[in-house]
Amino acid sequence: MTLGSQIAWDDTVLPFQLDRSDIRGRVARLDGVLDKVLAQHAYPSQIEALVAEMTLLTALIGQTMKLRWKLSLQVRGDGPARLIATDYYAPRSEGEPARIRAYASFDEERLTEGAEAFSLIGKGYFAILIDQGQGTTPYQGITPIAGGSLAACAETYFAQSEQIPTRFQLSFGQNLMPGGAEGWRAGGVMLQVMPEASPFASGGGSGESGLLVPGDILEGDDEENWSRANILLDTAQDLELIGPTVQPTELLVRLFHEEGPRVFDPQPVAFGCSCSAERVRESLSIYSAKDIAYMTTDEGIVTADCQFCGAHYEFDPGTLGFEASKTP
Template identity: 35%
Template sequence: MTPFKDLAVTDHAPQSAVSDDLAAAFQIEGWPVRGRLVRLGATIDKILAAHAYPEPVAALLGEACALAALIGSSLKFDGRLMVQAQGDGPVRYVVADYGTDGTLRGYCRYDEAEVAEASQGFARPGAQTLLGQGVFVMTLDRGPDFERTQGITPIEGESLSLCAEHYFQQSEQVPTKVRLAVGEVLTEAGSQWRAGGAMIQIIAGDEARGSTEEVWDRTRALFGTLGDDELIDPTISPETLLFRLFHEDGVRLEGARALTAVCRCSRDRIASVLASFDPAERADMVEDDGKIRVTCEYCATVYALEPDEVVAEQI
């Protein structure tokens, strides 16, 4: 991957105190367009480094996490957004789980041999090559007092960004453009994963700001110049990135929210799940040393519990 640590920033734009692991909205002055930007550094590196994913699988999960933060950070309620895709390809399942408190987690299920075979001849196989025929799903969870709501569309194209664009067009009839980028960068600490995402949408019912079609065409043209390397370059601040795209028209970043990798697993949660199994099933899970071991699919933490401890914790 391209090392970015020696790049210099030559553009000039106001800088905020937080420039990494964030999700924020941006507004182009006087335009009927809204946008969002996500930058992930240590957060995505922690999520991807928890497993020995093949590079294409890690990149796919990075896309899903960036997309979940990009869309989830716009929610106006306390809850969770889950972005997932599943199909009949080498990657069976990818999911990213965003909490409106800024927490993020994710994981993939895949067949390593099939991923290696599908990767032949590709610099990096994309979403449809990895997932095959399947569905892209977004789920909103507002908590125990509300039913979950879910939108489903077919997997289309070699990027989850295309799946998201199709989802918004089909489910909300909102013209949307999404860019996602994932890669490794060289730092003083070694190679680390980074991810970034950006999204623009027409503001429905805001024609008073001008010709929606003309402005949308211009915004898309400028947005199309955004490079993957710019989205993940740690030397380019969010403000500088937006300044490069829209400085002629005026753009401001607002409502930046910090993001962090947090898994919701715990010893008590694992014990509760094990307690729901039939005693005979739990007995089959006991290993030679007398303990039951469960590995969290998200963060790879291994929990070792005594069979009696499982029952005792649920009384």
């Protein structure tokens, strides 16, 4: 394993298909992306873990969608971890990376030292939003928080809202790099039954609170193939998932060589944000001059900060709102 091949797979998502089983999948490796996402805020370790898991899920799920613009994942709860939000932006053109950003809102005073990270969400919901851009109607699907991880929430979403059996095997954490520097690494595999192979289920499910699980959707050979692929995926080790010494292609051969794995072109991903001064102006265009005056600082400016990337914007209040008196 050379350094060059190691770097080649960092911050990529590799699509694959198991021809014997009618199952598709993705292998994701994140390092620089995750470092940049988490560097925007000094999150407590438990919140870092939730953001890392959500970012990895976003990379895997985003690459499965035929996106023209944006996929968003959101988790909202009544616990100390109030909100975890991520966005995946489709590549602007062929060969360019997809862009990912993430942000968490939390109540630091309510954090319990030593508590398991997922428990800090409490009761709430997991949502996937798809926005194909101007002239389209955004799609939103919501399921309750269920299971013991964000990955389990995503699996429940696909079973309940899309009726597509889905499985995630994830690993993430801080890695001691050569020279003593710490950096984040994350990796994971997503398995999903091909939609045409997944029959429609009706009625309640056998999962938590009556939610659907893959066993409620699949039957016959499809159920057997799904069970076999999951047993094989269970053998994946953390160091194989996150790398950097095991290439994704090697991992697929090790796990699924009897299932006929076939890989497609990898998709690079990068940290990126869509914020801009124009977008901030647009968001403030619904406010009156009185509202804008309330937002104006003692220095006579209106400020805005992007929670995702930390960008800072300053505006002349006279150029803002639907009663603006000046041209920007």
